[in-house]
Amino acid sequence: MTATSVSKQQIQEWKATKTVGIIGLGDMGLLYAQKFSEAGWKVVGCDREEQYETLAKKYADSKFEVVLNGHYVSRVSDYIIYSVEAANLDKIVSLYGPSSKVGAIVGGQTSCKSPEIAAFEKYLPQDIEIITIHSLHGPKVNTEGQPLVIIDCRSYKPESLQFVESLMSCLKSKFVYLTYEEHDRITADTQAVTHAAFLSMGCAWDKLKIYPWTVNDKKWFGGLENVKVNISLRIYSNKWHVYAGLAITNPHAHQQVLQYATSATDLFAMCLDNRRKEFTERIMKAKEFVFGDHTGKLLLDDLILEKYSLSRSVSSESVNSSGNDEVQSPPPNSHLSLLAIVDSWYQLGINPYDHMICSTPLFSIFLGVSEFLFLTPKLLEQTIEAALTDNLFRKDDLEFVIAAREWSSIISAENFELYEKKFETVQEFFKPMFPEANVIGNEMIKTILQHSKRE
Ligand SMILES: NC(=O)C1=CN([C@@H]2O[C@H](COP(=O)(O)OP(=O)(O)OC[C@H]3O[C@@H](n4cnc5c(N)ncnc54)[C@H](OP(=O)(O)O)[C@@H]3O)[C@@H](O)[C@H]2O)C=CC1
Numbered sequence: 344m345t346a347t348s349v350s351k352q353q354i355q356e357w358k359a360t361k362t363v364g365i366i367g368l369g370d371m372g373l374l375y376a377q378k379f380s381e382a383g384w385k386v387v388g389c390d391r392e393e394q395y396e397t398l399a400k401k402y403a404d405s406k407f408e409v410v411l412n413g414h415y416v417s418r419v420s421d422y423i424i425y426s427v428e429a430a431n432l433d434k435i436v437s438l439y440g441p442s443s444k445v446g447a448i449v450g451g452q453t454s455c456k457s458p459e460i461a462a463f464e465k466y467l468p469q470d471i472e473i474i475t476i477h478s479l480h481g482p483k484v485n486t487e488g489q490p491l492v493i494i495d496c497r498s499y500k501p502e503s504l505q506f507v508e509s510l511m512s513c514l515k516s517k518f519v520y521l522t523y524e525e526h527d528r529i530t531a532d533t534q535a536v537t538h539a540a541f542l543s544m545g546c547a548w549d550k551l552k553i554y555p556w557t558v559n560d561k562k563w564f565g566g567l568e569n570v571k572v573n574i575s576l577r578i579y580s581n582k583w584h585v586y587a588g589l590a591i592t593n594p595h596a597h598q599q600v601l602q603y604a605t606s607a608t609d610l611f612a613m614c615l616d617n618r619r620k621e622f623t624e625r626i627m628k629a630k631e632f633v634f635g636d637h638t639g640k641l642l643l644d645d646l647i648l649e650k651y652s653l654s655r656s657v658s659s660e661s662v663n664s665s666g667n668d669e670v671q672s673p674p675p676n677s678h679l680s681l682l683a684i685v686d687s688w689y690q691l692g693i694n695p696y697d698h699m700i701c702s703t704p705l706f707s708i709f710l711g712v713s714e715f716l717f718l719t720p721k722l723l724e725q726t727i728e729a730a731l732t733d734n735l736f737r738k739d740d741l742e743f744v745i746a747a748r749e750w751s752s753i754i755s756a757e758n759f760e761l762y763e764k765k766f767e768t769v770q771e772f773f774k775p776m777f778p779e780a781n782v783i784g785n786e787m788i789k790t791i792l793q794h795s796k797r798e
C-alpha cells in the first residue's frame with residue numbers, strides 16, 4: 344500500500360490551519376519537531392514541566408514553540424505525538440489524554456505498540472482518532488529511505504490518514520502499513536533479539552575486562568569482529584530505556600530473546616561435549632531453513648568492513664599498527680552469537696528476509712553478517728571446526744552464554760531496574776571509547792547501508 348495522493352493545495356491549507364504537538368522533546372521528539380517545523384508545519388512541543396524554561400530558552404530561535412506541559416500541547420494540537428519513555432507512557436497519557444483537542448488525532452513513537460494503543464484506548468475520549476507511527480531508526484540516522492511504520496487504529500475520516508502521511512512525508516522515509524499486532528511481532532525479532540545479541544557480547548567483554556580493540560592476543564580483528572564491537576558499543580552508548588522498553592513491554596520479545604539464549608546454550612553445550620554430528624547437523628538444518636533459497640549477492644561484504652576497526656585509533660597496542668605489512672587473517676572464531684541467531688530463526692520458524700520491509704539498520708547488519716558467515720565458501724566449515732575443537736574463544740563464549748541468559752531473565756521478569764543497572768555497568772566500562780566508537784560506527788553503518796540492497 345502506498346500513500347494516497349493529496350493535492351499540494353490541500354497540504355498548504357493544512358500547513359496554514361493545523362497544529363502538530365509533540366509531548367517529549369528528547370532525541371526522537373526533537374528530531375520530529377525540527378523536521379516538521381523546517382518543512383513549514385506549525386509545531387508546539389513540551390518536555391517535563393521543570394524543563395520548560397531551559398528548553399524555551401534553548402529553542403527560542405527554532406521554528407517550533409516550546410510550551411509548559413502536555414496540557415498546553417494537547418489543547419491546541421490537531422495531531423499529538425507522544426514521544427516519551429515506554430515505561431512512563433501509560434501515566435503520561437492518563438495525565439494529558441483527556442486534554443486532547445476535540446476531534447484531534449493522537450499517535451506515539453514508542454517502540455512497542457500494544458501497550459501504547461491500550462493506553463490510548465483507555466484514556467482518550469471517544470472523539471479522538473488514533474493513528475500511530477514508529478520510525479525504525481535512531482535519532483542520528485538520516486530519515487530518508489528508512490522504514491516508518493504507520494498504524495491506523497481508529498480513524499473516522501479518510502483525510503485523517505492522508506493528513507498524517509502528508510506531515511510525515513517531509514522525513515522522506517519509506518511508509519510501511521501494519522496492524523499493531525504485526526508491528527510488535529516483527530519488531531520483537533528485528534529489534535529485541537538483535538539488541539539482546541549485541542548487549543550480550545558487550546556484557547561478556549566487560550566481565551572478562553577485555554577491550555576487544557586493544558588486546559594483543561590478535562583475536563578481535565577483521566570485518567565480522569569490527570561489526571560486533573562497533574554495534575555493541577553503539578548500543579551501550581545510548582539510553583538504556585529505549586532498549587529496555589522495546590524488549591520488556593513486548594511479550595513476543597520475551598519468547599524470542601529466550602530462544603536466542605537457549606540456542607546459544609544448546610550449541611555451546613554441544614561444543615563442550617564435542618557432539619560433532621549433532622552440532623553440525625543442527626547448524627546445517629538451520630542454514631538450509633534460513634538461507635536455503637538464497638540467490639544472488641550477499642547483503643554485506645566482509646572486505647568493506649575491515650577498515651572499520653576501533654584499533655586504528657589506539658595505535659600502540661593495536662594489531663593493525665604492529666608495523667607489519669603482511670595481511671593477516673583473523674583466527675577462526677566459533678561465532679557463537681551468529682550461529683545462535685540463525686538457529687533461533689530456525690527453531691522459531693522465522694524467515695528473517697520476510698522482515699526486511701521493517702528492518703532497522705542494526706537488524707540489516709546482523710542479518711548481513713550472519714548471511715556472510717553461512718554463505719561464504721569454507722567459512723562456516725572453519726567456524727564449526729573452531730567451535731568444536733579450538734579453545735581460543737571458549738572463555739568468551741562461556742561469558743556470552745551467561746550474559747544472553749541473564750538478559751533473557753531480566754526481560755522476562757520485566758525488571759526495568761535490573762536492566763538499567765546491568766546496562767549502565769557495561770556502559771561505564773566502555774565509556775572512554777564512545778566518542779571514537781560513534782565516529783567509526785557511523786562511517787561503518789553509512790557504508791553498509793550504501794552497499795546493502797534493502798528492499
Ligand atoms: N532513540 C531511539 O533510537 C528511538 C526511540 N524510540 C522511542 O521513542 C520514545 C522516545 O525515545 P527518545 O527520544 O530516544 O528518548 P528520550 O529519553 O530522549 O526522550 C523522552 C523525553 O520525554 C520526556 N518526558 C518524560 N516525562 C514527560 C512528561 N510528563 N511530559 C513531557 N515529556 C516527558 C523525557 O524527560 P526525562 O528524560 O527527564 O524523563 C525525555 O526528554 C521512546 O518510547 C523510544 O522507545 C523510537 C524510535 C527510535
Ligand SMILES: O=C(O)C(=O)Cc1ccc(O)cc1
Binds near residue numbers: 479585589
Ligand atoms: O536500529 C536499532 O535497532 C536501534 O537501536 C535504534 C532504534 C531504537 C529503538 C527503536 O524503536 C527504533 C530504532
